[in-house]
Amino acid sequence: MSKQPDTTSVKDLELYTKTRSTLITGTLLPDKRKVDIWYDETGTIREIGPDISHAHKGDADIIIDGSGTLAIPGLYNTHTHAAMTLLRGYADDMHLQQWLSEKIWPLEAHLTGDHVYWGTKLACLEMIRSGTVAMNDMYFFMKDTARAVEEAGIRAVLCHGIITFGDEAKLEQEMKATEDLVRHIRSQNNPLIRPAIGPHAPYTVPPQHLEVCAEYSRNEDIILHTHLAETKQEVDDCQKTNGMSPAALLDKTGCLSSRTVAAHGCWLTEDDCRLLGERGAHIAHNPVSNMKLATGRAMPYHHLSEKKVNVSLGTDGCSSNNNLDMFEEMKTAAICQKFFWNSDTLLPAGEVLSMATSSGARALGYSAGEIKPGLSADICLLSLNHPSMVPLHNPVSNVAYSALGCTVQTVICNGKILMYEGYIPQEQEIITGASSSATDLLDRAARQ
Ligand SMILES: C[C@H]1O[C@@H](n2cnc3c(N)ncnc32)[C@H](O)[C@@H]1O
Numbered sequence: 370m371s372k373q374p375d376t377t378s379v380k381d382l383e384l385y386t387k388t389r390s391t392l393i394t395g396t397l398l399p400d401k402r403k404v405d406i407w408y409d410e411t412g413t414i415r416e417i418g419p420d421i422s423h424a425h426k427g428d429a430d431i432i433i434d435g436s437g438t439l440a441i442p443g444l445y446n447t448h449t450h451a452a453m454t455l456l457r458g459y460a461d462d463m464h465l466q467q468w469l470s471e472k473i474w475p476l477e478a479h480l481t482g483d484h485v486y487w488g489t490k491l492a493c494l495e496m497i498r499s500g501t502v503a504m505n506d507m508y509f510f511m512k513d514t515a516r517a518v519e520e521a522g523i524r525a526v527l528c529h530g531i532i533t534f535g536d537e538a539k540l541e542q543e544m545k546a547t548e549d550l551v552r553h554i555r556s557q558n559n560p561l562i563r564p565a566i567g568p569h570a571p572y573t574v575p576p577q578h579l580e581v582c583a584e585y586s587r588n589e590d591i592i593l594h595t596h597l598a599e600t601k602q603e604v605d606d607c608q609k610t611n612g613m614s615p616a617a618l619l620d621k622t623g624c625l626s627s628r629t630v631a632a633h634g635c636w637l638t639e640d641d642c643r644l645l646g647e648r649g650a651h652i653a654h655n656p657v658s659n660m661k662l663a664t665g666r667a668m669p670y671h672h673l674s675e676k677k678v679n680v681s682l683g684t685d686g687c688s689s690n691n692n693l694d695m696f697e698e699m700k701t702a703a704i705c706q707k708f709f710w711n712s713d714t715l716l717p718a719g720e721v722l723s724m725a726t727s728s729g730a731r732a733l734g735y736s737a738g739e740i741k742p743g744l745s746a747d748i749c750l751l752s753l754n755h756p757s758m759v760p761l762h763n764p765v766s767n768v769a770y771s772a773l774g775c776t777v778q779t780v781i782c783n784g785k786i787l788m789y790e791g792y793i794p795q796e797q798e799i800i801t802g803a804s805s806s807a808t809d810l811l812d813r814a815a816r817q
């Protein structure tokens with residue numbers, strides 16, 4: 370990188386503090402075109418083409434030498450519980466309901482805002498390292514999440530996870546937390562961070578409370594983020610209690626619309642998929658979490674794509690994944706579909722890359738997710754010198770099937786450099802802070 374006029378140090382912290390007009394020279398696009406990319410100081414891509422650098426060298430504050438790199442859009446993680454990085458490895462190899470009620474929820478009862486702040490700092494670090502520039506996050510103490518995200522410089526849609534089990538007082542408390550978050554995020558005026566409402570799932574929020582959430586999402590025009598049809602037990606219980614599938618129940622309570630991002634969808638029927646398509650709802654697919662928690666069925670991608678449902682990709686939390694690497698998620702998605710539905714052509718490489726980029730941006734409502742003039746510069750430069758990228762018969766295939774997060778060299782979000790040639794400011798402080806925060810959480814739980 371040469372920053373005009375003179376410095377070249379990657380540790381020059383000024384380089385990471387704000388968006389500047391930038392020229393990336395001689396990078397390769399997934400279609401194998403060698404190009405320069407120029408974006409302005411608002412972070413908007415202005416021009417892409419072979420050898421535009423002569424025309425724009427004078428306009429750019431920063432020049433990044435992109436030779437030896439492949440440029441792909443920054444990745445969108447559309448379902449996670451970021452601060453659960455602190456619970457990584459805490460409870461593995463268990464049945465989902467037992468895992469939640471016996472291990473996860475009891476430990477989460479001891480969480481403080483400080484834990485969530487450090488857990489989210491660690492999550493953002495891990496995401497940036499592996500090329501992710503945006504997340505759709507559902508958790509608790511979300512103002513602390515917002516602070517960590519703001520410091521990291523990524524995009525995020527944030528919601529407080531609403532769990533009421535039918536208790537009216539709890540609903541009031543959860544709606545207050547949601548309203549407080551919405552107000553807080555709006556007052557911060559960060560165009561990258563947006564509020565949402567997060568009824569956890571149809572099995573933790575009963576129909577009359579789902580209706581309250583749906584109305585709030587409609588009135589405030591914000592995303593409704595939920596879990597849907599993750600396990601067979603959830604679907605069977607819902608049929609027994611409500612006489613319909615969880616998707617039909619979401620629809621009946623007004624929760625299915627183009628603002629809806631529903632995680633999992635493993636047990637959706639063909640009729641459910643049609644309903645989602647008609648409502649314009651989005652699915653966030655989490656194959657690693659689904660396979661690890663043995664949900665027993667893979668999301669029916671063939672039905673969803675036939676019904677024109679936008680399917681994006683997510684990692685879920687770190688205690689069911691156990692990392693936030695969207696490259697691993699892409700590969701797992703592509704091979705899991707082929708294996709489960711016994712179809713070697715299902716979910717090919719190009720589609721899984723779109724799932725992790727443009728479909729994610731569409732689900733979250735950001736005008737990004739592609740490297741194209743007029744869109745935000747959310748760009749990830751991968752090293753072509755990494756063994757997993759050699760040879761380069763098909764860059765898209767290498768990205769979907771061979772690369773992992775460690776091939777990512779430089780990450781740019783809305784024009785701002787978040788990682789340059791593997792360097793992220795304050796990485797060690799974040800790792801130290803998050804480790805001691807995880808120890809503190811377990812100590813607190815042990816004391817009670
Ligand atoms: C927001 C809430 O969602 C929980 N959570 C984390 N992973 C899953 C999952 N796979 N399914 C359902 N809930 C989950 C978190 O532990 C938190 O309690």
Ligand SMILES: [Zn+2]
Binds near residue numbers: 685
């Ligand atoms: Zn989840």
